[in-house]
Amino acid sequence: MVSLQLNGRTVVVTGAAQGQGAAEARLLAEAGARVIATDLATAMPAGPAGGTPSSGGELLYRPLDVSNASAWAALAEWIRSQGWQVDGLVNNAGITQRSRLLEASAGDLQKVYDVNVAGSLLGIQALAALMGSGASIVNVGSVAGLTAHYPVAYTASKWALRGLSQVAAMELGPRGIRVNTIHPGFIETPMTAGAKPGFRQATVAETPLGRTGSVEEVAGVVLFLLSPLSSFVTGAEIPVDGGQSAHGGAKSISDALR
Ligand SMILES: NC(=O)c1ccc[n+]([C@@H]2O[C@H](COP(=O)([O-])OP(=O)(O)OC[C@H]3O[C@@H](n4cnc5c(N)ncnc54)[C@H](O)[C@@H]3O)[C@@H](O)[C@H]2O)c1
Incomplete structure (x- = not known):
């Protein structure tokens, strides 16, 4: 039977200690998966991802800096030593950097790229050997990777991640491994908690659904992409943004003519 269950x-x-990653880890475990939640801290911080899932699955924690190839190799070795294969990978960890075009340094670009792009590449490289046909990878992009956006290092990194994702979908497809990208809009997480009120208001004004999104609304799309319900979907890019990226700037025109 085809279902959303991941037993x-x-x-x-x-990046599962907080924000979207924590919600994804929790939902996937509730759907029955054995979830290996990873983040920078030595131990899983007490937070939304903590606790035993109410049904089926299991939530484990391993420290992992995604920009560190040796750390990925150690994680892969640990999984192998448990006798497990890997059926899903969510490259969710990401950092932002808010310097603008004429202020950003090459170092700013590199720092963000190391986590948001190289981190995803290293994860795919480390875990692909443990994946069989039917495995699914979800890369977490951003609406910043679909349009221009003011933080230049972050925007460039998310555009680069799209290229990486499409290559991975092409290269891993023949092995039955799917690779898709989601593009969240403004989601309420610690990353956006410090956003200036003006940024929040302007984003909501550009969002047809007229509000920001929740981490649960992102996690649901990740669950779909990891489940057999999406078994013929690869190389796809799904905005999870309340329509923000869909109108190409025409919303303000539409609003002005109401
Ligand atoms: N919140 C939004 O509005 C939004 C919008 C678009 C895209 N995104 C993307 O969604 C993803 C999650 O964002 P969030 O809002 O939950 O962010 P967040 O800052 O709340 O959480 C990010 C997590 O990633 C971890 N992390 C950072 N660097 C890491 C590294 N080198 N190795 C391992 N873990 C690391 C952090 O410790 C943190 O737990 C990111 O890729 C982000 O770019 C977020």
């Missing part, structure tokens, strides 16, 4: 499947989620 018997092992999934790695990066």
Whole structure:
């Protein structure tokens, strides 16, 4: 039977200590998966990802800096030593950097690229050997990767991640491994908690659904992409943004003519 259940499947989620990653880890475990939640801290911080899932799955924690190839190799070795294969990978860990075009340094670009782009590449490289046909990878992009956006290093990194995702979908497809990208809009997380009120208001004004999104609304799309319900979907890019990226700037025109 085709369903959203992930029983018997092992999934790695990066950046899972808070925000979207925590919600994804929790939902995937509730769907029955064995979730290996990873983040920078030595131990899983007490927070939304903590606690035993109410049904089925299992939530484990391993420290992992996604920009560190040796750390990925150690994680892969640990999974192998448990006798598990990897059925899912969510490359969620990401950092932002808000310097603007004429202020940003090459170092700013590099720092963000190391986590947001190289981190995803290293994860795919480390875990692909443990994946069989039916495995699914979800890369977490951003609406910043679909349009221009003011933080230049972050925007460039998310555009680069799209290229990486499409190459991975092409290269891993023949092995039955799917690779898709989601593009969240403004989601309420610690990353956006410090956003200036003007940024929030302007974003909501550009969002047809007229509000920001929740981490649960992102996690649901990740669950779909990891489940057999999306078994013929690869190389796809799904905005999870309340329509923000869909109108190409025409919303303000539409609003002005109401
Ligand atoms: N919140 C939004 O509005 C929004 C919008 C678009 C895209 N995104 C993307 O969604 C993803 C999650 O964002 P969030 O809002 O939950 O962010 P967040 O800052 O709340 O959480 C990010 C997590 O990633 C971890 N992390 C950072 N660097 C890491 C590294 N080198 N190795 C391992 N873990 C690391 C952090 O410790 C943190 O737990 C990111 O890729 C982000 O770019 C977020």
